[in-house]
Amino acid sequence: MTAMQYRTLPHGGEQISVIGMGMGSIHEGSESEIEQTVRLALEHGINYFDMAASEGKPYACYARAFAGKRQQIYLQMHFGAVYDNGKYGWTRDLQKIKQTFESQLQILHTDYTDMGFVHCIDELDDYQKIMSNGIWDYMKALKQNGVIRHLGLSSHDPDIIRRFLDTGLIDMVMFSINPAYDYSTGTYGIGTASERGQLYRDCERAGVGISVMKPFGGGQLLNAKTSPFKQALTKTQCIQYALDRPAVLTVLPGVRNSQDLMDVLKYLEAPDEQRDYAVIGRFTPQNADGICVYCNHCQPCPQDINIGLINKYYDLALAGDQLAKGHYQKLSVKADACVQCGHCEARCPFHVKQESRMQQINHYFSHTDPKSAI
Ligand code: SF4
Ligand code: SF4
Structure with a gap:
């Protein structure tokens, strides 16, 4: 298989694989399958891992696969995703966030995270809460102490990201990017095509990298029946589309197992004609034409x-x-x-x-x- 490609995080210089791994679906496999999939990802040069799981189960499996390789990988950990009784939950309770972060570090046998992200923030009042209830201060203190190497957030909303950009403190952001959302289609397609395009350019100008979630629109783009373009796109086309946006460093598809992972990695050896996503031009909305x-x-x-x-x-x-x-x-x-x-x-x-x-x-x-x- 063709070698992995890497892009540089402007504030820090880390070399980040253009394909990383989302964690949202991996809990569907057994513990040994999870460990095996992460090992396979590492073997193929993936070094960037989002760490927001849908269940608590995968963390120990990741830890086993990461053993002895901590210096070669980048973890994107989320402040606000919690796992009471092993089930995913979302919180703005500072104490719970602290406990979860400390316990995840322990499980992962590490004492730092490369990316410390405010988890899933899409509302203005949530932004104000984060800024005033101690969560952002806690994260800034961790950054000061080197426990967080880079601050950031995950969000679907360009306005919220812009507010964080204005702080001048973030280095990376996780944003939902695919052609449907950029053309204002789908639940998370927030902002017009030009507002979203402006956001990518503003991130690039600020030296803030983007890691991409939902590159396949939750799978809808891969099926002609559910795709807003009435035509299925391939994973390779969606990955290329995301990687062509300014500031994007890595695309993080959710994979369930090794087979899903190998499917995504086909992108690396796809010729130009398979990467070409120009078909979406037939559906360009007027404001993006x-x-x-x-x-x-x-x-x-x-x-x-x-x-x-x-x-x-x-x-x-x-x-x-x-x-x-x-x-x-x-x-x-x-x-x-x-x-x-x-x-x-x-x-x-x-x-x-x-x-x-x-x-x-x-x-x-x-x-x-x-x-x-x-
Ligand atoms: S085909 Fe059109 S949109 Fe694509 S690079 Fe050329 S001019 Fe730009
Ligand atoms: S007009 Fe012709 S020469 Fe100019 S950029 Fe297009 S293809 Fe190239």
Whole structure:
């Protein structure tokens, strides 16, 4: 199988596998199956593990699989998920949160978590509670002591994430991303396509990484009957879509067993045509039509311009991302190479006016102060 790819967490430099593991479904297997699946994940280069389970059972199994490998893995632990009698529960009770975190560290034979996340926060009054009842202060103190390496949260709501971004204290966020939610479809599709796109760019500009939950829309996208696109997408297409969003470092599909895991890992060896998710362009809502989604379906460009990447850097630069300006300037082929042949525009399922956009991009970067590009 093709080797795992890794992306860098901007605040810290950790190399995070582009495919990680969600924990929500793994309790369905026996304890030995769980342990075996985690071992298999490690063997295939997965090093990023979300640690919000649906039951308490998997933690000891993970601990056995992680033995001797703590330095090579990154744990994303949740403050607010609790397991009284082994069953998942959600709380904002500080004492319960403390007890759960301390006991999970013990079970996992570790004394720190790489990511300390406020668990599942989607409401403004919940945000205010977290900030005022001691939970956020507790987490900040753990960060100060090195017990939490990076602060973050899991949320489905762009507004809540933005509030945490404004604190300047978070390094990572877990957000639900798939083409349906980005097109405002489904329970967790909160925010318009442009608001969600702006959030990804703001995270990238702030150096905050995104780990992706619900990449398959809870499985709905994988079935033509339940998919809002009336057509089934593959896991590989959904993973590629998520990884193409700015700031995304890793996608965390929930797997039930080794077979599910190997199915997801097929992404790594999938050729470009299997990763291509341009089919969603047929269903683009009006407010997202004409907006580049960086899919590169319009390739090949006769000038070898990486059209998706250049568009991404442009959008990020417009959002104030200085690093994106630097990345653009380092490209060997830039927008000025465009000969206006129209091939990309004719092929774009999202109706992007790419010929004029290339002119805009070239004009923008030609007039950007090189000193502002890192
Ligand atoms: S111009 Fe269209 S086809 Fe090309 S990368 Fe952008 S959205 Fe995809
Ligand atoms: S219009 Fe420009 S960017 Fe598009 S395919 Fe032709 S040369 Fe490439």
